Amino acid sequence: MLVFVTSDKGGTGRSVTSGNLAYRRALSGDDVCYLDFDFGSPTATGVFDIPAADATYGGLHSYVQGRTSSPRGIDVWTASDRRGLCPPTAVRGRLVLFPGDVGGGEFALTAPAMDNCIDLLLRLEEEFDVCFVDCSAGRSYALDMMLTATADPRLDGICSRWLVFHRWTRQHITAASGLVFGPRGVLQSGAARGHDPESLRNSIRFVRTAVPSADAFGFGELRPSQVAWQRRCDDQLRDMAVRHHLGPSVVLGTIPFEPMLQWREQLITDADVALSHVANPETVGAFDDLAQRLSDEMAWEGL
Numbered sequence: 001m002l003v004f005v006t007s008d009k010g011g012t013g014r015s016v017t018s019g020n021l022a023y024r025r026a027l028s029g030d031d032v033c034y035l036d037f038d039f040g041s042p043t044a045t046g047v048f049d050i051p052a053a054d055a056t057y058g059g060l061h062s063y064v065q066g067r068t069s070s071p072r073g074i075d076v077w078t079a080s081d082r083r084g085l086c087p088p089t090a091v092r093g094r095l096v097l098f099p100g101d102v103g104g105g106e107f108a109l110t111a112p113a114m115d116n117c118i119d120l121l122l123r124l125e126e127e128f129d130v131c132f133v134d135c136s137a138g139r140s141y142a143l144d145m146m147l148t149a150t151a152d153p154r155l156d157g158i159c160s161r162w163l164v165f166h167r168w169t170r171q172h173i174t175a176a177s178g179l180v181f182g183p184r185g186v187l188q189s190g191a192a193r194g195h196d197p198e199s200l201r202n203s204i205r206f207v208r209t210a211v212p213s214a215d216a217f218g219f220g221e222l223r224p225s226q227v228a229w230q231r232r233c234d235d236q237l238r239d240m241a242v243r244h245h246l247g248p249s250v251v252l253g254t255i256p257f258e259p260m261l262q263w264r265e266q267l268i269t270d271a272d273v274a275l276s277h278v279a280n281p282e283t284v285g286a287f288d289d290l291a292q293r294l295s296d297e298m299a300w301e302g303l
Contacts, residue, residue, distance in 0.1 A: 002125055002158060003294060004146050006135040006186075007165040008179035009172060010041075013209035014165040015134055016265040017255055017287075019047040022132045023267045024284075024291040026076075026095035027086065030129040033073070033096045035060060035120075037142045038134050039107065042100025047266055049082040050074060054102050061104030063120065064113050064145075071098050071120070084271045093129065106141045109148065118149050125158055130294070139184050147186065151194040161294065162186070162204040163252065168211040168237060177244035180204060202302045205252035207290065212257045252299060253290035258283040 005018040019034060026032040036044035037060060045053045053074050063071035076095040077086055086092050107113075124131045135142040150160045164186075166176035180186045190200045212230065222230070241247055260268060260279040268287070272279035293299045 001130050001294070002121060002133060002150070002155075002160045003130060003163060004133045004135060004150075004160065005163045005165065006143055006179070007137050008175035009166070010137045012137070012165040012167050012172065013255065013261065013265075014137070015044055016047050016261055017165060017207065017209055017290075018132050018134055018163070019044060020267055020287045021291045021294070022095065022130070023076075023085075024287050025130050025294075026093045027090055028291070029091050029093045031094040031127070032130045032132070033094075033098060033124055033128045034132045034134065035098045035124070036100045036134050037146070038136045039100060039104060039142050040136045040140065042102065042104065044097060044134060045099050048076050048097050049080045049266060050076065050097065050099075051081065053079065053097070053099050057101060059099045059101040059104065061101035061107070064116050065107065066112055066116060073098055082267065082269070084269055085267065087270060096128070106136065109141060109145055114145065114148055114152075117145055118152055118154055121149060122154060122158075138179070139189075143186070144189065147190045147195065148193050151190065160203060161300065162200075163207050164204060165207045165209055166246075168208050168234075170237065170240060173237065173241050173244055173246060176206060177246055181245055198302075202300065204250070205300070206246050206250055207252055208254040210257045210261075211254050252293050253286060255286050255290070256280070256282050 003018075005014055007014045015038065022032045022034045034044060034048075036042045038044070039061065042059070045051060053072070058068055058072045060071050062068040074097045076097055077092070121131070133146060135146055149155060164176050164180055166172040178185060186204065187197055187201060191197045258268075258280060260272065261283070268279045268284055270284065273281050273284055
């Protein structure tokens with residue numbers, strides 16, 4: 001399965017959430033890889049706590065542009081600086097990060113670059129159970145590259161799914177809707193590259209991130225008037241999401257506001273919840289649920 005993750009704005013939690021989804025799938029026994037195609041800002045090494053992997057050559061930039069024959073694949077379990085990343089008793093699968101080149105930047109598409117990209121996706125899809133592909137925010141070269149690749153006949157028959165991340169605000173709802181349904185959005189650009197619009201739309205789901213709740217952690221000090229106002233705002237956002245085609249039927253999951261992720265954009269381990277208590281169980285539960293819904297065919301039925 002190929003899972004492409006994107007967003008219209010930065011700061012949606014796209015990379016840290018998809019990194020945690022990859023981590024949860026690997027903990028459940030799947031072989032998982034994570035490709036940092038955020039060419040403008042390849043920072044996935046920070047999410048996985050592998051600072052030694054930062055390099056200006058040998059990553060996905062170098063590979064796609066034909067400057068190296070194979071991109072670096074880094075075993076997260078052995079290379080990460082995080083202690084206790086995997087419980088000793090866990091039946092884990094592989095977790096491999098393919099980083100971008102530091103300072104590589106965006107670049108225009110060429111036929112050789114597309115061939116390299118498609119060859120890589122074909123090889124990794126066969127080697128791993130789930131491949132997460134982190135695209136740059138907005139209408140980027142990376143997004144165009146992946147829409148072009150998934151329309152290529154060589155990828156026919158491969159399960160490809162798209163996650164569009166947005167925060168739970170008016171601006172982010174508008175931006176996420178525009179990225180998918182607007183001019184030069186995913187659907188329009190995909191159709192121009194040969195995708196069937198209905199099939200492409202059915203392969204897209206939205207993920208709401210940093211969603212606050214007056215009934216959850218962290219809001220016990222609010223006054224009743226503040227709680228009531230927040231609930232009114234939440235109702236208004238739900239109505240707005242429906243009007244922008246981001247209603248419940250196309251939402252794959254919701255990630256609650258998590259203080260740990262606001263301070264440290266990193267993987268959340270079970271020990272962070274059960275031992276040090278620096279993370280909330282609701283967040284890990286949301287990651288687990290979303291990670292499993294990626295394979296739940298009922299969650300991807302035609303709309």
